Amino acid sequence: MNWLNFSGNALLVSFVIYCVAFLVFVLSIAGKTWSNRDPEVHGRKWGRAAYGLSVLGLVSQLLYFFTRWYGGGHIPTSNMFEFMTMLGMMIMIAFIIVYAIYRTPVLGVFALPVVVLIIAYAAVFPNEVQPLIPALQSYWLKIHVTTAAAGEAFFAVGFAAGLMYLIRTVNFQGKTASDRKEQRGVEFTLLIIFMLIAFIASVFTFNAAGYEAKFIKEQIVAKDGTQQKVSQTVTYVLPPIVAPYQTTLESMDTFLGMDKPLFTAPSWMSGENAGRKFNTVIWTVLLGVLLYALLRLILRKPIGQAISPIMKGMDPEDLDEIGYRSIAIGYPIFTLGALIFAMIWAHKAWGRFWGWDPKEVWALIVWLFYAVFLHLRLSRGWQGKRSAWLAVIGFIVVMFTLVGVNLVIAGLHSYSGV
Incomplete structure (x- = not known):
């Protein structure tokens, strides 16, 4: 059996299932009824179906992960394609754990698109199995990368919950300075998401057209x-x-x-x-702004305001709790993977625990940011909107560390951008 072909097909199947699961999650909160059924019963039914599909998609992606590992001869985390697909898998695991605790279908409406976008982003990069460079030929590769990705996965769930909280609580009808500031903040966050969508779509389109x-x-x-x-x-x-x-x-x-x-x-x-790279940034910004503007024109209102009605049935305190708990779980895992295990591996590979490599610096920035988040949350009582904004900003910093540092800033970790 060609294990690499099988793994590629399994990843494609998981991607399709995640897309379907997202649509079913949307159905679970749409508030529509068929055959005069109770909307609440309808929501629970479709929520269970969407959760089951999410688990099935994760099983398919786990098949991809382990068959690629077997067929390629090493754990599939050595380049951007492999790492981003594994990050998507870790986010699904974190989402399934959090959903099993809180049973909040709307969380799937926000978490599933993050997974879909990350896997789609991974597909932009070459997917061939590549031989490991000497620095990666260590069992610390498995320990460091998987635990760091697991911590970042819980940060992603915290980001989804934080964005949901903001859309639920921001007064989009308000005219005060503070209301307008919050509205612009939500719209800017959505604009960043649209830029990522535009980048992925543009690369796929021009690659398919054979542009060069x-x-x-x-x-x-x-x-x-x-x-x-x-x-x-x-x-x-x-x-x-x-x-x-x-x-x-x-x-x-x-x-x-x-x-x-x-x-x-x-x-x-x-x-x-x-x-x-500069050219890519220009296209990403231009197409992201264009996509956002077109949707804004179609909706004739801010996108956050258009999404807000689906959040009316959510308890803001539950969303706040989900965001905090996700980050509280992810932080110690990230500490182990991205700092402690990373320093041990750096000593094995390069003979020093710390070298101020750009990726090391930004991993430290992420760690300090979430340390401040937890300190302000526990010691200063920063809950609600302030906590949600920190969760959103924190994951934007995480994504810059994963994407911007690997692909824009040269350093010892540049091999992962191949």
């Missing part, structure tokens, strides 16, 4: 005591609005009449991939 643009960058390098000219090819999968610094356009597919870049990246973006 290539630039040649020539560099002088010292080799064997002599200086030699080396040419490197920088390939874009999105139309190049911005060209890399000091490169020559080799080929470019025309897009909407654009047959050359609009401008060149500034000189301080001198890395071979800096211009491409």
Whole structure:
């Protein structure tokens, strides 16, 4: 049996099941009835069905994980595709645990899209099994990465609960300065989510269309005591609005009449991939804003305000409790995985416990942020909206650590962005 093909099919099946489970969760809170049934009974019935589908999807993804591990010869956490799919799996495990405790169907409406987006984001990267570099050839790979991802998964559930709390409690009809500030905060958070959706959709679309643009960058390098000219090819999968610094356009597919870049990246973006990354950021922001604006135009009201009615039956105190408990569970797990086990592994791989690598620094920032969250929650009584905002901001920091640091900032962890 080709285990890698089987694992790929299992991941696809789990992705489809998660999408269906999300739709069933939506049905469970829609408030509609069939055959004059009680809406509350209707909600419980569809909620149980959605939860069952979520468990089935998780079983399929576990099959993907272990068959890829068996077929590839090592735990599938060595690159961005493998890590992000595992993170999605961990979020599902955390969601299933939290849902089993609180039985809140609306949590699935917010948690399932996070899982779907993360798995879709993983599909942007090459999915081939790659040999482990020396730094990854350690049993600490299994311990460090899995526990760190498990902690981040509970942070994701806390983020979903925090966003739900804000949408439930923010006064979208209010005209005061504080009301408007909260409304803008919710809309900005939703805009970030739309940017992620736009990024994934644009990469899928242009890849499917076979779009490509290539630039040649020539560099002088010292080799064997002599200086030699080396040419490197920088390939874009999105139309190049911005060209890399000091490169020559080799080929470019025309897009909407654009047959050359609009401008060149500034000189301080001198890395071979800096211009491409900057171009990706530009497309992500432009398409995210466009997608948000179109939906806002269709709804004719702020998106948060449009979502708010489905939250009316939720008890804000329950949402606040779910967010806090999720982070309280995730924090010690993250501490073990992202700091303690990571430092042990760093000593094994590089001969030092700490080296101020960008990924290490941002992992520390995440840890300190949630330490402040728990301190303010327990010692200062920060509950409700203040706690929810911290949960939302915290997970945005987590996502920057996972995505921005791996793909934008060069460091010892850059291999994970391959």
